[in-house]
Amino acid sequence: MSISDVLNPADLMHPDAFLSPLAIDDAVARALAEDLGRGGDVTSVATIPPAVHAHAILVARQAGVIAGLPLAVAVFQRLSPDINIQAHVHDGNAVAKGVHVLTISGPARAVLAGERTALNFVGRLSGIATLTSDYIRHAGVTKMRVCDTRKTTPGLRALEKYAVRCGGGFNHRFGLDDAVLIKDNHIAVAGGVKPVLERARAHVGHLVKIEIEVDTLDQLREVLATGLADVVMLDNMDIPTLREAVAITNGRVVLEVSGGITLASMGEIAKTGVDYVSAGALTHSAPNFDVALDIDA
Template identity: 50%
Template sequence: MTAMHLSSASAVWQMDPMALDARLRDFLNEDIGHVDLTSTLMIDEASTGQFEMRAREPMTIAGLSVAARVFSLYDASLDIEVLAADGQTVPEGTTLMRLQGSARSLLTVERTALNLIQHLSGIATLTARYVERIAGTGAQLVDTRKTTPGLRALEKHAVACGGGRNHRLGLDSGVMLKDNHIAVCGGITEAVTRAKSRVPVLTRIEVECDRLDQVEEALAAGADVIMLDNMPVETMRSAVELVGGKVSLEASGGVRLETIRAIAETGVDFISVGRVTQSAPAVDIGLDEALDSAAYRASLRPVAPQPAQSTQEN
């Protein structure tokens, strides 16, 4: 029986469980192929083991429940104990998960599970650093659609674990009028008018602006959110004064750890950062045999009888 002790914070809330399982099976199929040749050749079918997943550096966790699900999808008989929660910041050396059962299964799934949690925790860790930089300003960090194909829901979950907010999950989540949309429609006013006449009533309209006159036009046209695209900090501050809190303002474009505080202090509501999903380095997490694994294996295997020692003197 699989024992999985998960907190409610560990749920991947953007994905239906059936959709998540289908995606994880694809990941396993990609890595295993026809058979895990090494584990099948080298490890007896009845061999068992105990392993621990540990953080090898300080990090903010994301994807722990996903990693556990990868193991249980492949082998439902594995005993899995999750010892931390997504969104938790842990020091180096923290044990995140304990697993025991078929040694073949554990080693076959190891890389797929680690790839996911290392990548997602890297995103959460970097996001947390950005969020920390703007603490107390009132601005909120949001992600973008600059995500890895096939991993968007998981990566956006990781952003949430790091304390960020999600922007659009996909193109169907909202209307964002960028410069090319505006150019095709003939201008900001025309584009907003067209969108407002057709958009679902609960869907907001955001307009991308890179000049103050565009901000003024978007506000007059009835935009719900205005994006300040690659504006200098002083221009952003002027835009905040111009809008006067009538609509939400999002700052975007080239935001880095070194610049985000000054941007937040202009008074914008949101700051979108593509780097947190597009460029976050993976963190170091390992799956190591537990110190008492040998004793655990011995307890499950019958001890072979030892030949009696001869008492005859030579």
């Protein structure tokens, strides 16, 4: 598939994963300001005449899942209105090693000035999408959904959570303001499971769900006895304990597993019958995806 003269970065988004144009504009502006500083690309200005044009190929140097193309396109378009881009894949597409992802042509100074910023976005986000896809593959075919966490790079959360969706995963809460998630420290400060749940339920509206983290099966039983939680997060439990938690719950609340989730553990966790797994590694430990910009002479 080839898309000629891409003018709108949104055209390359994953069809089922929205990324706000405002988030794209803000991230690109900050990244270019960081790289170009006060004087711009002094190397290119000193060595490349203004009228010289370049033709470049953005190439995947490994197999994986692509994400971040709308940002790469926005980078080059922000540097020159004369940039022409052809896209050969969309975000969320699986690619083989050596696949041409974008073809970029236009003023050489603009192409070279945007190279590293564009590659940083695509490398980072494709790495997250690829790792997310790997986690899902290791989970096998079950009802369990794979989710991210708030363990994201400061300032890049919207982008990184978008990359998780490109890889087939789902988003947990975006911030402290969009969901109630009672963790161990909340329980300790509030004086126990029942008091903290009673206060939470009395405070929030009827449309707001409440999730609470538990470390033991006794805590799980205490949560179930209150009837006040909608979701229970089973934190750092081994596989036999997870199986028992599923049996004890018997569908009364949604169960989420967290803590030390790895590729190796995904299959066994999924078989226990839990509903969700949340893995911080999707964003905080994703390897950079190897992508390069080659000048096509």
